[in-house]
Amino acid sequence: MPDLVARPGSEQDVIDILDWCTRAEIPVIPFGGGSSVVGGVEPRFDGPAVTMDLSRLDQVLDIDRTSRAARVQAGVFGPHLEDQLRPHDLTLRHFPQSFAFSTLGGWLATRAGGHFATLYTHIDDLTESLRVVTPVGVSESRRLPGSGAGPSPDRLFLGSEGTLGVITEAWVRLQDRPKWQLTASVTFQDYADAVAATRTIAQAGLYPTNCRLLDPTEAYLNAGAAGSVLILGFESADHPVTTALDRALEIAADHGGVIGERKERTWRSSFLRMPYQRDALARRSMIVETFETACTWDRFDAFHSAVTAAAQDAIERVCGIGVVSCRFTHVYPDGPAPYYGIYAPGRWGSTVEQWDEIKAAVSEAIIANGGTITHHHAVGRDHQPSYEKQRPDVFALALTAAKAALDPAGILNPGVLLRK
Amino acid sequence: MPDLVARPGSEQDVIDILDWCTRAEIPVIPFGGGSSVVGGVEPRFDGPAVTMDLSRLDQVLDIDRTSRAARVQAGVFGPHLEDQLRPHDLTLRHFPQSFAFSTLGGWLATRAGGHFATLYTHIDDLTESLRVVTPVGVSESRRLPGSGAGPSPDRLFLGSEGTLGVITEAWVRLQDRPKWQLTASVTFQDYADAVAATRTIAQAGLYPTNCRLLDPTEAYLNAGAAGSVLILGFESADHPVTTALDRALEIAADHGGVIGERKERTWRSSFLRMPYQRDALARRSMIVETFETACTWDRFDAFHSAVTAAAQDAIERVCGIGVVSCRFTHVYPDGPAPYYGIYAPGRWGSTVEQWDEIKAAVSEAIIANGGTITHHHAVGRDHQPSYEKQRPDVFALALTAAKAALDPAGILNPGVLLRK
Numbered sequence: 001m002p003d004l005v006a007r008p009g010s011e012q013d014v015i016d017i018l019d020w021c022t023r024a025e026i027p028v029i030p031f032g033g034g035s036s037v038v039g040g041v042e043p044r045f046d047g048p049a050v051t052m053d054l055s056r057l058d059q060v061l062d063i064d065r066t067s068r069a070a071r072v073q074a075g076v077f078g079p080h081l082e083d084q085l086r087p088h089d090l091t092l093r094h095f096p097q098s099f100a101f102s103t104l105g106g107w108l109a110t111r112a113g114g115h116f117a118t119l120y121t122h123i124d125d126l127t128e129s130l131r132v133v134t135p136v137g138v139s140e141s142r143r144l145p146g147s148g149a150g151p152s153p154d155r156l157f158l159g160s161e162g163t164l165g166v167i168t169e170a171w172v173r174l175q176d177r178p179k180w181q182l183t184a185s186v187t188f189q190d191y192a193d194a195v196a197a198t199r200t201i202a203q204a205g206l207y208p209t210n211c212r213l214l215d216p217t218e219a220y221l222n223a224g225a226a227g228s229v230l231i232l233g234f235e236s237a238d239h240p241v242t243t244a245l246d247r248a249l250e251i252a253a254d255h256g257g258v259i260g261e262r263k264e265r266t267w268r269s270s271f272l273r274m275p276y277q278r279d280a281l282a283r284r285s286m287i288v289e290t291f292e293t294a295c296t297w298d299r300f301d302a303f304h305s306a307v308t309a310a311a312q313d314a315i316e317r318v319c320g321i322g323v324v325s326c327r328f329t330h331v332y333p334d335g336p337a338p339y340y341g342i343y344a345p346g347r348w349g350s351t352v353e354q355w356d357e358i359k360a361a362v363s364e365a366i367i368a369n370g371g372t373i374t375h376h377h378a379v380g381r382d383h384q385p386s387y388e389k390q391r392p393d394v395f396a397l398a399l400t401a402a403k404a405a406l407d408p409a410g411i412l413n414p415g416v417l418l419r420k
Numbered sequence: 421m422p423d424l425v426a427r428p429g430s431e432q433d434v435i436d437i438l439d440w441c442t443r444a445e446i447p448v449i450p451f452g453g454g455s456s457v458v459g460g461v462e463p464r465f466d467g468p469a470v471t472m473d474l475s476r477l478d479q480v481l482d483i484d485r486t487s488r489a490a491r492v493q494a495g496v497f498g499p500h501l502e503d504q505l506r507p508h509d510l511t512l513r514h515f516p517q518s519f520a521f522s523t524l525g526g527w528l529a530t531r532a533g534g535h536f537a538t539l540y541t542h543i544d545d546l547t548e549s550l551r552v553v554t555p556v557g558v559s560e561s562r563r564l565p566g567s568g569a570g571p572s573p574d575r576l577f578l579g580s581e582g583t584l585g586v587i588t589e590a591w592v593r594l595q596d597r598p599k600w601q602l603t604a605s606v607t608f609q610d611y612a613d614a615v616a617a618t619r620t621i622a623q624a625g626l627y628p629t630n631c632r633l634l635d636p637t638e639a640y641l642n643a644g645a646a647g648s649v650l651i652l653g654f655e656s657a658d659h660p661v662t663t664a665l666d667r668a669l670e671i672a673a674d675h676g677g678v679i680g681e682r683k684e685r686t687w688r689s690s691f692l693r694m695p696y697q698r699d700a701l702a703r704r705s706m707i708v709e710t711f712e713t714a715c716t717w718d719r720f721d722a723f724h725s726a727v728t729a730a731a732q733d734a735i736e737r738v739c740g741i742g743v744v745s746c747r748f749t750h751v752y753p754d755g756p757a758p759y760y761g762i763y764a765p766g767r768w769g770s771t772v773e774q775w776d777e778i779k780a781a782v783s784e785a786i787i788a789n790g791g792t793i794t795h796h797h798a799v800g801r802d803h804q805p806s807y808e809k810q811r812p813d814v815f816a817l818a819l820t821a822a823k824a825a826l827d828p829a830g831i832l833n834p835g836v837l838l839r840k
Contacts, residue, residue: 067716067754068623111568119539120753122566128716128754132814139814145755146542146714147792148531148579149799149807150837153815155575159568164818173754176623203488203596204658207627238624243663294566296487296548333540334487334548334593335565372567379569387569394552394559394826395573398584401825402818417570 002029002043002051009056011168014133018166021050022135022409028052029413030162032106033077035098037290038380040110040161045415054105057168060084068174069128069143074105074167090174094126096376105167111159113337113376117211117233117330118202122376123158126173130154134165134406143171156402161378162413164406176237181264182245183210183233186257187225191215192301194228195336197255199297201232202331204251206244209235217325218341230257287319287346287355291362293371296335303369304338310365311342314358319344330375337375379417387417422449422463422471429476431588434553438586441470442555442829448472449833450582452526453497455518457710458800460530460581465835474525477588480504488594489548489563494525494587510594514546516796525587531579533757533796537631537653537750538622542796543578546593550574554585554826563591576822581798582833584826596657601684602665603630603653606677607645611635612721614648615756617675619717621652622751624671626664629655637745638761650677707739707766707775711782713791716755723789724758730785731762734778739764750795757795799837807837 006028008014021028028050031041043049054075062071068090072081078099085091095115096102106112107123108130114121129141130153141153157164188194198213210233214222219229232248234241249259291311295303308324315322322344330337340362346354363386366373373379373386388396400418403410414420426448428434441448448470451461463469474495482491488510492501498519505511515535516522526532527543528550534541549561550573561573577584608614618633630653634642639649652668654661669679711731715723728744735742742764750757760782766774783806786793793799793806808816820838823830834840 064716064718066619066718069716069754113566113568122568134814136817137814139812141812141815142790142792142810143716144714144792145716145752146533146750146757146795148533148542148794148796149792149803149810150581151576151579151819153812156571156815156818159571161570165814175753199486205656206658236625238626239663239667243659247659294564296484296489296563296565298484298486330566332565333595334489337566370562372562372564372569374568375566376568383569390562390569392559392561392573394554394557394585395561395576397556397825398576398822399571401821405817405821406814 002049004048004050005053006050007053007056011057011133011138014052014166014168015138017050017052018133018135018411021411025409025411026050027411027414030054030105030109030166032075032103032109033098033101035101035106036110036378036380038374038378038382040378040380040416042381044381045420052166054103054166054168061169063088063090065090067145068176069171070174071169071171072104073169074103074108076104078102085174089177091177092126092172093175094121094123104170104172108158108167108170109161110378111376113330116209117328118207118209118332120173120175121330124155127154127158128171128173130157130167131169132157132165132167135409135411136406139165159378161380161416163417164403164412178235178237180236180239180241181233182241182262183231183264184245184249184262185260186230186232186249186252187260188228188230188255188257190256191228193256194230195300197252197257198230198328198331198336200251200255201248202336203333204247206248208244208248209233211328211331213328213336215326217323218327221325221341221343287322287342287344287351287358289342289355289358291340291342291366292329292337292375292377293340293366293373294330294332294335294337294375295369295371299370300336300338303371306369307340307362307365307371311340311358311362314361315342315344318354318357319346321345381415384416422469424468424470425473426470427473427476431477431553431558434472434586434588435558437470437472438553438555438831441831445829445831446470447831447834450474450525450529450586452495452523452529453518453521455521455526456530456798456800458794458798458802460798460800460836462801464801465840472586474523474586474588481589483508483510485510487565488596489591490594491589491591492524493589494523494528496524498522505594509597511597512546512592513595514541514543524590524592528578528587528590529581530798531796533750536629537748538627538629538752540593540595541750544575547574547578548591548593550577550587551589552577552585552587555829555831556826559585579798581800581836583837584823584832598655598657600656600659600661601653602661602682603651603684604665604669604682605680606650606652606669606672607680608648608650608675608677610676611648613676614650615720617672617677618650618748618751618756620671620675621668622756623753624667626668628664628668629653631748631751633748633756635746637743638747641745641763707742707762707764707771707778709762709775709778711760711762711786712749712757712795712797713760713786713793714750714752714755714757714795715789715791719790720756720758723791726789727760727782727785727791731760731778731782734781735762735764738774738777739766741765801835804836
């Protein structure tokens with residue numbers, strides 16, 4: 001719990017709060033929707049702490065219809081942002097699962113992944129420029145569609161998780177609202193075939209908006225299906241997507257997939273409902289945890305076996321029984337982003353310790369087998385030990401120096417990314 | 421001219437050379453193909469200088485066919501890299517105009533742009549992981565298709581132009597060799613219509629491999645054509661590209677374009693020959709200079725007028741007569757990357773001063789009108805004054821601190837990106 005919550009109503013307020021905290025040497029944690037699942041916004045340290053709640057900065061300030069971009073204040077929540085874009089027939093089309101409970105600033109600070117499986121889905125790629133208040137001044141990058149002028153300033157702040165400054169505004173890249181939407185599911189008896197089909201589709205230059213491979217457990221839990229299920233979706237605001245879906249299904253069939261019904265709709269509403277289901281289970285003392293990661297395709301089989309075995313082993317040791325499921329949330333030409341779910345009965349009263357033990361075991365397997373400790377949830381305080389194993393030590397030196405330059409008093413979200 | 425050229429044959433040699441230069445406090449300039457057109461590798465400072473020529477590190481060390489990636493030493497030249505990939509039926513498909521005379525390490529250090537107009541063309545997006553030798557240690561990032569674990573380590577080194585370390589290896593993302601290739605050209609009477617058509621195509625999610633809009637001067641010089649010419653190309657290793665080209669041509673026709681003949685070939689060889697033409701003209705004392713930049717679509721009309729006027733004015737002042745041409749090399753949903761050509765008769769003996777005056781005038785117009793001083797040529801020593809106006813000052817503080825941490829003696833390519 002913070003000792004004080006500051007609610008800036010303007011960028012000048014943000015500057016003043018940082019000035020005050022710097023002079024008083026009081027840690028300050030920038031706070032968007034507070035939906036972090038990795039301890040990103042909790043002051044887990046001794047002494048006073050200020051939480052800077054940015055939710056009053058919630059306006060779309062400018063729309064550039066020609067370039068399809070908008071200047072947006074960082075404290076806006078997902079639905080309110082889309083409400084402000086809708087009259088212009090535009091959308092950011094960035095739908096993390098936390099969409100309703102998280103803000104643009106939070107997405108930027110944590111390098112959020114959107115709902116869509118390929119291309120323009122990560123907030124990194126939707127960022128045209130950033131405005132960031134730091135204790136030593138305001139940084140504003142130029143609005144540019146592309147640039148080769150030195151290392152990207154935006155990419156230093158993207159993923160900085162409140163440790164380098166407070167993101168107050170961004171110009172973000174928008175899209176037209178889709179008019180053509182097709183989806184189809186494919187069932188595979190053999191998971192290895194399903195993985196090979198998914199990889200081939202990811203490398204075919206078809207760019208599906210959805211390409212979610214559910215392993216047998218995930219398919220059973222979510223769809224009551226037997227076997228592995230690949231859910232494919234294509235969308236466009238400009239042209240029919242039949243040709244692309246046809247080709248993707250052809251690839252799937254070549255790998256032994258059985259094609260299900262095509263539908264003209266998307267999968268999004270059930271995706272956004274999933275966390276509610278998790279909360280309902282958690283209230284019944286179930287341990288429901290997810291691990292999201294990414295690895296290259298060549299490693300995937302060994303990676304998946306090792307992570308699944310570590311998770312299953314930890315569950316059985318800690319809870320007696322339970323299941324591990326896996327789905328792909330994003331696919332890249334060079335690898336998938338697997339998302340593991342763990343469902344196990346907890347003992348009432350000690351679920352937190354049980355959770356810690358499972359989390360540690362699975363995180364270790366992810367790092368040992370060449371994955372990333374986070375593909376889109378961020379590092380926060382929970383992933384810090386694994387992050388330190390993952391990142392290059394030399395990069396940590398550079399980041400430490402950059403932080404000391406921008407935040408000389410070390411007040412910004414201390415303990416995240418860098419040790420105090 | 422450097423005082424000493426070091427030619428490391430191994431990464432250990434690179435480490436030893438950096439150690440020696442650090443101890444002796446002698447500046448060292450990492451050198452790939454030496455094709456920089458912005459003074460990136462010239463020791464324009466007093467005192468001794470070592471050039472580290474990386475061309476002996478020219479091997480593909482590993483191929484991962486499954487993920488379509490390769491571990492490659494940084495000193496390899498474009499053609500030699502593709503020669504080593506060809507037996508595996510893979511290609512990096514990164515073809516900067518300097519392809520034959522530049523190296524992977526140079527592309528990475530300068531954030532090179534490839535030949536293709538959209539999607540996977542910038543070396544940034546083709547980078548899976550980097551290995552960089554710095555004076556304080558070796559940084560190696562994890563091979564990952566995507567990650568949200570803190571700010572991207574690779575994006576700090578990409579574009580660092582030899583100031584933070586020496587890139588010795590990278591895992592790069594490869595592609596299958598294209599099987600379907602279609603190209604067509606469209607002629608427009610009105611340049612504004614051509615720009616609108618190009619923008620609409622760039623925002624349609626069609627992702628052409630070529631989308632080069634030649635303004636009337638460029639079209640006349642390159643193709644003897646009257647009017648503006650849009651050259652469209654589509655390629656795929658997986659599926660026919662007829663549907664995509666049809667739709668792009670439909671958009672072009674909607675904007676008043678007259679569709680020319682379709683052909684099953686690419687535009688690449690003439691593109692790679694262009695610099696030779698420039699050298700031939702330069703030998704005849706012609707001033708032939710190019711400026712490459714990017715801006716958002718909303719600004720383009722005003723930007724283009726201002727840059728063209730500044731260039732034309734400078735040419736007439738300095739050379740009496742001359743022409744300015746423009747083509748788009750890359751297009752993004754939120755803006756084009758215009759490439760300006762300047763052709764003017766120089767006075768033999770004073771062409772360098774004339775070039776400087778034209779360069780300064782056009783650079784100022786680019787910065788004043790919201791462009792980037794470089795979209796893919798890099799900053800080097802020539803663009804340094806403009807770069808300082810473009811980048812956020814706060815980012816410069818962070819970069820300065822990062823450099824001091826990784827290069828405490830300040831020996832790495834001094835004067836580039838940061839003042840000595």
